[in-house]
Amino acid sequence: MRTGTICAGLVLASTLAACSGSSTASYVDSAVVTAQEGVSAVGTLHEIIRAHGEGRLFPTFTTASVDDVLATATKALDELEAPTDPETQQVYDELHPRLQDAVARASEAREALDAADHGRVAAVDAQLVRVNDELTAFVESHR
Structure with a gap:
């Protein structure tokens, strides 16, 4: 009876360890997708700014496009899941400030474009180029 209990305990412990590793990997995969959304938003905004500066966009299109980018960046930040353990906390702590930076820069871009500054x-x-590089580095280091 005691041997059966020990075996059952070992099976349970190894199952929980496997689930934990899988959970961490799943979290990292989700964080990478979220970071890629941030890369897309920041890269799009960079292109909008370039096209606007070259006079290739109507102001109303620029405003609508920047609003869409800001919404995408904000959505990426909002969708970053809360960490569940020390490993996911480390990933969260690495990505969260970068996404916050993306949202802040998108807001600044909107204000600057609206003011024609x-x-x-x-x-x-x-x-934005810096934020894009940081988010891209995050994605590449966690693939």
Whole structure:
């Protein structure tokens, strides 16, 4: 009887360990998808700013496009799942500030474009490139 209990305990422990690893991998996969949404939003905004600066976009289209990008970046931030253990906490702590940065830069871009402040638009665009690089690095390091 005691041997059966020990075996059952070992099976349960190994099953829980496997589930935990699987759960962490699933969390990382989800975080990568979320980061890719951020990359897409930031990259799109960078292209909008370039096209706007070259006079290739109507102001109303620029405004609507920036609003869409801001919504996408905000959605990515909102969809980042809460961490469930120390491993997922580390991933969360790495990605969350980058997504917050993406939303902040998108908001700044919107304000600068609305104000037609070309200097601020250029400064925000440079920050978007940085955020894009950071999010891309996150994606590549967690694939």
